Amino acid sequence: MFKKTTLLAILASACFAIHANAAEDVKKELKMFDYDALHKQELKAILQPVRPGIPGKRPFWNNFAKRFVYAPAFDFKKVEGAVKYRFTVLDKDKSYSFEAKEPWAALTPIWGTIPDGGGLKLNVEGIAQDGSAVGLAGERSFEKAPCFKGPYKTSSMTYEESAEKGFRAVFELGHVQQWLKTGTPDPNEPLYGYPAKIMGALMHGLVIFANDYAKDADEAEMAIKIARMNADYIIKLSDPPGRPTDALQDFMPITYWDGKDPDTDEMLMKKVLYPHKRYNLRMNPPGFDTGFGLCALYERTKDKKYLEYARRLGETYAKLQGEDGTWGLEISTKTGKSESKTRLIPTMVMPYLDHLIKKYDMTQFKASRDKAIAWMFANTIKTYNWQPQFEDTKIAKPYRNHSSVDVILFASFLMDHVSENPEYLAYAEECMRFAEDQFMLWSKKGNGAKIGPGVLEKYTFPHIEPAIGFLACKAYLKLYKATGKKIFLAKAVALIDGAVSGQKFMHEKHGSWLIMTRNGHYINPQREWVNCNIYGAMGIAEMDKALKAIRNGDKEWPSERDRSGN
Known part of the structure; x- marks a missing residue:
């Protein structure tokens, strides 16, 4: 038998090796990305609105949206007698203004100067030829959500270790083991x-x-x-x-x-x-x-x-x-x-x-698949009504309750076919910009979340779900593979780092290695949605394999979602 001191030495050595591997992963990640340059790139990117509406031509999807990463444009109506419009955003004791020809112009001219945070109030006034205000075109309250600013790695676990712990936690759940008994x-x-x-x-x-x-x-x-x-x-x-x-x-x-x-x-x-x-x-x-x-x-x-x-x-x-x-x-x-x-959808x-x-x-099944693709372009891509269709969610009126899932899934699907349809790339990028604009948290500040980064589920349930983070990670990895743009890879890494940090939080607070959900406000490990935890673990496992392949100069890696068997 081992002496107690010998066993402790072995355990300490193993623990040191794990932390050393994690520390090495952090070093590799920092070498892989120039985060300052990526952040500067994002500060320019967020000035461009996501699929802005055009009266009579393209619907405004954001009439009920409350937060934006990218400069929004709203469905405000023209004012009789106005030759231009003055846009003013109020943030406590400060104001930011610009003028434009149409009341539905994007907030691009001032978006880069408005600080992140909620409680912002916008009003748009019609201005007459003599410079006087002749009426209110519209007003909105909203939050400017922070854009991507990495790195986000906070856990000492490697991705491989995290994935193993996540899958094992599901396997060891009481209701899962119950199957063997009955x-x-x-x-x-x-x-x-x-x-x-x-x-x-x-x-x-x-x-x-x-x-x-x-x-x-x-x-x-x-x-x-x-x-x-x-x-x-x-x-x-x-x-x-x-x-x-x-x-x-x-x-x-x-x-x-x-x-x-x-x-x-x-x-x-x-x-x-x-x-x-x-x-x-x-x-x-x-x-x-x-x-x-x-x-x-x-x-x-x-x-x-x-x-x-x-x-x-x-x-x-x-x-x-x-x-x-x-x-x-x-x-x-x-x-x-x-x-x-x-x-x-x-x-x-x-x-x-x-x-x-x-x-x-x-x-x-090709004909059936292709008919469904055609339906998407003839309907949802035109309306941009990404309503949630979960089995526990009531269908709301158009645009009142957008969800992140279907728009991310469609972006990912399009990237699977971009080689034969190059025009799909632009649609996929736009879909992911929408998902990021409305649902991705790059900062925990002001969101009530104890974990992050992550992806929110829907307007009426604004909680981080690891399964959706995995779906977004897959889409970003495909965009990176097709374009070589580091920002897509960095965002994929960030979402997985958020899932791992949530898992760490889960273990520290509740003693379980399940992949965290519900923004850290956890209920009971036995009552959690097992599918969310499984897909979250899949995402971590896929990121582990993807980064190892990329560092080795490989362009392909196994997909945990599509991979079947050994």
Whole structure:
């Protein structure tokens, strides 16, 4: 047996090695970026508005926005008798002014001089030929949010260590281990009431854990066993033997569950969140969460059943697609018809169909994918109404509740096709500028957040989510790969550094290594959205691999989201 002093010496040596590796990573990051030059570059970039509206030609998307990184332009109307307009921004006891021909001009002339912070008040007056004010064109209150100013690394953990701890924390959750005891979801975890999202993401995360982070073969086997149980259970819920999914006559993982066990029809769960919506399907999580999870599980196990269900899911999407190129946001499994007038923003479906096409040569889905792309350009890219379409969010009137997720996903998808469509690059950059303008936090000051940088979810839920940070990181990495612009890589690194700092905060305050959510205002590790933590860990793992490849002069690295199996 080791003596106590010997064991302590070994532990101390290991701890020193970890911190030394992290310190070396910090040095490498500082050498990789000239942060002063990048900040100066950003101070110029923020003077240009994000897709400004033009009366009668292009809608103003920001009528309900409250914060801006980039100089905004507002939908103010002309004043009778005015030949020009005076713009005045008041900040406590200071004012900043300029004049322009139209009342909807961007605040570019003064944006660089206005200090960061909230409580800013803008009024725009119509000015007559003699210089007198003849009426108010409009007024707004808003916050000027800080732009990017790195570096942001604060944690002593390396990315590799952070990713391992994140995936392991999910694997060791009580409700995850419960599967090994009963083969069914933990009755005390109500979030299993979202099977497509939670079970789908969980099977994908467990495959990555088994492939890359399990301590031995036995632990990896346990992880895959739980992943299989999740897959088999959601298949039973969504496609009972002898009874295809009601009117759909095919396979579509269910969005909501009433809590009844599919084998006994008895109530299993103590609580689920939307039991009355058991026969309603939201069309975004089945492919994005369950579909990718099934593909990952197939690659690991080579069990063709999982690939077959992944294919059937693609076929169901193709069958339910509308003539306009997209889907109803919510569809009834009893009637097969749309339950909502709202049309789906299909940014979670397109990557899944794309994956089936590219990974498995399922070319039958090209037409469906391409119709969805056309719908995006004919609709959302024209309106810029990026409304949230989560299964727990009510649909708001246009522009009242923008979300970061779909605009980031579309930017990332466009970059996957930029080689054959070079014009996609400009659209992708504009999408990411919008996401940054409205949702990215480059400073914790004034936001009530204990962690950061990060990406907020939506107007009505302004909290940092690590899963969205991962999606933005992927998009920025693709932009960097295509353009070579260091600012994109630096922003990707910053968002992952924010996730790692949140994880550190989580451990210090709550003793868990889950990837932090909710701006540091954490609830209970057992009640957290496991999909957010899994995708957050994916982002950290991908950044670890990307930076190692870039430092070695390589132009390619494995994608944790698209990668399946070993």
